[in-house]
Amino acid sequence: MSFSPCPDPVLGDADSVAAVETVIVPRAVDLGEMTVRRALPSVQRQMVGPFIFFDQMGPAEFLTDTGIDVRPHPHINLATVTYLLEGEILHRDSLGTEMTIRPGDVNWMRAGKGIVHSERTGEERKHNGQRLFGLQTWVALPAAMEESDPAFIHHGREELPFAEDTGLSMRLVAGATHGLKSPLQTASETLYADVALTSGTRFEVEASHEERALYVLSGGLLIDGGTYESGTLLVLRRGDAVTVTASGDTRFMLFGGEPMEGPRYIWWNFVSSRPERIEAAKQEWAKGRFDTVPGDEVEFIPLPENIGKPRRAVGGRSFGDAGS
Secondary structure: OOOOOOOOOOOOOHHHHOOEEEEEOOEEEEOOOOEEEEEEOOOOOOOEOOEEEEEEEEEEEEOOOOOOEEEEEEEEOEEEEEEEEEOOEEEEEOOOOEEEEOOOOEEEEEOOOOEEEEEEOOHHHHHHOEEEEEEEEEEEOOHHHOOOOOEEEEEOHHHOOEEEEOOEEEEEEEOEEOOEEOOOOOOOOEEEEEEEEOOOOEEEEOOOOOEEEEEEEEOEEEEOOEEEEOOEEEEEOOOOOEEEEEOOOEEEEEEEEOOOOOOEEEEOOEEEOOHHHHHHHHHHHHOOOOOOOOOOOOOOOOOOOOOOOOEEEOOOOOOOOOOO
8 A cells, every 4th residue: 555656746837836725724713611723614615525614622621520511402404523532522412322432433423304412521531531632523415415314323443444554544534545445324425534644754645536635633744845734724636646744743634525516504503505494493493393312401502693694605616606
């Protein structure tokens, strides 16, 4: 298995050095228990493949008797993907699922026509304290799947393909790359991988997916003479393999896939191809028409007020201005 077979870019050749199409510096969002860095959606780019939301959680240190307490809240027409690097989160949802999420696991919750879930620190972890570091992403569903039945899919880290080479390790969360294929069944072509490189190691991002991006978790990457540090999202040029080199010991997420067949709209926790569906979901939540979460029925996050209209989101494809 070779991870860096492509040639170096030619200096002075604009076509060979424009590997990074867009650079996004996430904005900080204070959630009370901790600060997250929100990379998608952004002004520069709202989607990469099916990914429409990309948050880095932490790293945050929780002392004894503290933790995260994300009360029950709803989603529609999307799938949430939780991936942890450190710590644990207790997931509960309206299907009756109760799952402790641990580093290296993938937890894919398909909201479909509607689901409610909570994310909290379990009592043992809360008692002992913990360091929490991870990613919360949302993936839009194809229009034909938006109103599908909700589901929760879990694969432990031992089920996910893992490759090691000199200076490199990679766990494939979703999709296929470098001869590996994840067992996770996604609704559309999706790529998601956790890659770690030692200083100076090179890695080729294959051109097999229409849209690809890198999110640098730690260390830094050298790409065509540019250096990109941790906490940076890099949308790559389409159509070509891109070689990256670690400027130090580095860890990053590689993600992307096939874009949706049309624009999506996002408002609070709702994503849909139809703005009117979001309006309906708002009313359903306000009137208590979503299912409750077994074991977590008392609290909930109320519908927010005065946060504007649903925002139109697209990736690299253009769909014109209709409906914006």
